[in-house]
Structures are given as C-alpha cells and as structure tokens.
Amino acid sequence: MAAPYDLKDDHVVVIIGSGAGGGTLGNELAQKGIDVVILEAGARHEYEDFINDEWDSFGQLAWVDKRTTSGDWRVAKDFPNLPAWIVKSVGGTTTHWAGASLRLQEHEFRTLSHYGKLEGANLLDWPITLKELEPYYAKAEDKMGVTRTNGIAGLPGNNNFKVLKAGADKLGYKECHTGNMAINSADRDDRMSCQQTGFCFQGCKWGAKWSTLYTEIPKGEATGKLEVRPNAMAQKIEHDKNGKVTGVLYVDKDGKQHVQKARIVAVAGNSIESPRLLLNSASTMFPDGLANSSGQVGRNYMRHTTGSVYGVFEKPVHMYRGTTMAGIIRDEARHDPARGFVGGYEMETLSLGLPFMAAFLDPGGWGRSFTSALDEYANMAGLWIVGEDMPQENNRITLHKEEKDQYGLPIANVNFSDHPNDTAMRNHAYKQGQALYKAVGATRTLPTPPYPSTHNLGTNRMSEKPKDGVVNKFGQSHDIKNLFVSDGSQFTSGGAENPTLTIVSLAIRQAEYIAKEMGAKTI
DSSP states (O other): OOOOOOTTOTTSEEEEOOSHHHHHHHHHHHHTTOOEEEEOSSBOOOGGGOOSSHHHHHHHHBOOSOOEEESSSHHHHHOTTOSOOOBOBTTGGGGTSOOBOOOOOGGGGOHHHHHOOOTTOOOOOOSSOHHHHHHHHHHHHHHHTOTTSTTOOOOOOOHHHHHHHHHHHHHTOOOEESOOBSBOSSOBTTBOOOOOOSOGGGOOTTSOBOOTTTTHHHHHHHTTOEEEESSOEEEEEEEOTTSOEEEEEEEOTTSOEEEEEOSEEEEOSHHHHHHHHHHHTOOSSSTTOTTOTTSOTTOSOBOOEEEEEEEEOSSOOOTTSSOTTOOEEOGGGSOOGGGSSSSOEEEEEOOOOHHHHHHHOOSSSSSHHHHHHHHTGGGEEEEEEEEOOOOOTTSEEEEEEEEEOTTSOEEEEEEOOOOHHHHHHHHHHHHHHHHHHHHTTOSEEEEEOOOSOOOOBOSSOBOSSGGGOSBOTTSBBSSOTTEEEOSGGGOSSOOSSOSHHHHHHHHHHHHHHHHHHHHTTOO
C-alpha cells in the first residue's frame, strides 16, 4: 500500500467518494501510474464485517446524515429524512447494491430525439451514444464478471424466479432469465461464487458480488499509487483566483479540518451529496456554487420510476432464499408510446426480509389487511419495477435554508414529484405485475408504493452545450477544466436499467481521458 500522501502534495488526483464511480476511477488511474487520494466520508468495513440482519446492517452501512424532502412523492410523507438508501462506507453503495448490470439502450441516450418535447420534462440527448460507450461496457462487464457476458453462466433461479418465469411465460413475455448480474456464478477474480444466502442488500459476506471495496480499491492500493482515507467528509472544494480547483477541505473522524491539495478533483458522492458539495463550495467568483454557470447543478434529479408487486400463493415460496435480484423480465423496457407513456421499465425479482417488509409493505396501513399480508410472508413472491422517470427542472437538490449538518454546513433538501409519464408507467407496471402473479394462481396481489430507493441520477448532467448541463461527455465540468463528476449524477437521462454498469463504464472512459489530458498537460 502507498504511504499516505502529503496534504500539500498538489500533483495528486483527489476523488470524493469510493463507490462505483470513485472506486473504479481511482483504480483505473492508479493502474496508469497516477497518484490518487480517495476521500471517503464513511468508515472501512471489510466484507467479513458485514451483518446478515437487515436493521443492524442498515445501522452499519447506511448514510443516515439528516436530509429533508419535499414534493408529492410518498417518501416525503413516510420517510422525510431518508430520501434514498445509500451507503456511507468504503465501497459506497456498491456494498449494498443488488448486482443487476444492464446496458442502457440506444434510444435512452437520445431521449429528446426519440420521445420529442414532453411537457414538464427537461429532456435532452446525451452527448455520447451507445456505440461510443460499447467498448467501455465490454470492459466493465469483464471487470465486474457480469453473468451472461464473456461466457459467464447465469446464476441459478430461486423459487421467486421460478414463479416470475412461470408468470412471464403465461403473459407471453420472451425475455425472462436470471439476469446480467455482477455476482460470481463460479469462482472468478480470486473471489468465490454466490452462496445463495439472500442478503445481497446487506453486503455480500462472501465477496461473490462485485464491490469496489474488495475489487477495485485493493487492486489500486497494490500499485502503491492509491490512498483511501476513510472517515474523511468533504466539506468544500477550493479554487484559486483563476478559477482552477486547488484542493478539498474535509473533516476527519474527530471533526478536525484538513485541506488536501490537488491537481484534479473528481466528485463521486452520489447524486445528492455531489451537487450539495458543489453548491456548498460557492465563493465570490462562483456565487451559485462550482460548475453552476448553467444553474443546472442539483436539477433534473431522477430516481427511477419504482414500485413493487407481491403475490400471495397457496403454497410456500420462500422468496427470501437465494440471490435477491437474479430474475428479470425485459420485454417492457422498450420504447412504445402505444402503452400511454414514453420509455420503458424492467421487472426484477425482489424480496425483503420481514423487518423491512413490515416497514415498507403498507397495503393500506396498519390493520387486518396489513397483518394478514405479513402472516402470508412465506407464501409470497415479489418483484420490483424499475423504469425511466422523466428529468424535471424542479425535481432537484437544494441547500436547506436553515438546517445545518454536524459541521455547520447546510444539509440537502430533495424535492421530487412524479411526472404524469412516471405515474402512467407505474400504473401499467402494477397492472402487468399483478396479472403475472394472478396467471399462476396468486390468491392476492399487493402493489406496493416506492421505497426510499437507491438509483439517484441526474443533478450534474452531461450536455453538449454548457447552458444545458454541468459536465461534458467525459464528466469534465464545462466551467472548470480540472473538476470532474464521476458518479450517476452525470446521467442526462435515467433509462430503464439499473445504473451501476453505466457508472463503471463511464469511469473507465473518464480515467482514459484524464490520463491523456494530464499527459498533454492540458489539465
């Protein structure tokens, strides 16, 4: 491992966040001989420290710093201080993700061209195409060991999948299998295969699921060119009189402030913390926050159109046994406005343990209908809907006017309301999900409202023109040459697919670009 870099060492690349974007970028740069410091707000828990218990694991890994919410989404009403379930720990949300690794489709990179101007939606084409990203998708799939790519077998189907598949067959769906998962179906990359424990969201105790915590980060550290600093919460990005960023002010676990100097800063703190940091870095030169000449920092927040459907059967299903999300139906992910909405959605197997089921199920609140649903838990099958929600200018992250965090900085407020397209899509998906379970004998179906979900996207989006977004096609801010965004906040649109594979692919491509520009001394 590298000796710690000196705080005054201004030739390092400082990356804020160690998840899918930051952890991958850090390793890719280290492999190219570039010195990197990753500042991670959370602690370092190795995979043997993970806890196979839902609430205890949540306490260990979740980002629970206070946030507020507004808008008409259910989360603002029921979970006002938990707009998203992301992780504050080395490895970021790659410790908690389910592993689904899907490529965005061609039309999803070109939403304005394909969907046209949609009232109330701030649609924009990405400045890159699927074709440009394909070589990087291929590298990411190989790196992550995605099933059904590179000759890697799919994962076995658990009972929850068998019910999904039987229903899919009945409805005439053609594209149903155990998914493209970054979870080893056989030993690979010095990591063992999936043990089917069923605690994918709690961190994989076996290391079978890809996470930057035990793949990218140790590989980067082994080069001697990467230092990860846990419990280092970034507060402000500093800049010089020419407007170049020069370093990051952060606090350590004792609340002591330090400044790490930098040649380049890359922000990868997820789509809530990344814009919050840029806004909190306002100065006289940049009164509206860094990289925000367009006024788009924090705007166009997307979280995917989600919801769940559970079916109750005569016989036990034990949906909680086996890989949580190894099961997908892709037929509805197409763009087909005849259904009454633009874009599409995936249906993926999902099971929550009893504690979370009690917290999130909500079939009309407490009472007989709720308790009888929980009584039937062993006989349930479940699926999750993940669809493309529309970017809207007013779905946004802003700094709270009064409330401050433990360090005295304004906390984030997350404002979100469904676009009519999101609602139409969710209702279609509820109908299909219920029909699917009824087709194979469900005695009861329970459409469930969205949870505080994890696919946070947008808020620092890519754009061809500086006035439309925050970063260019390499995640480089339009305003400040040596400031990059490396997480899902750079997405111009959300697609119907789980975003991690795209975040990793963009990070691999971004590392190539940064190395090239550093070599040419342009940054």
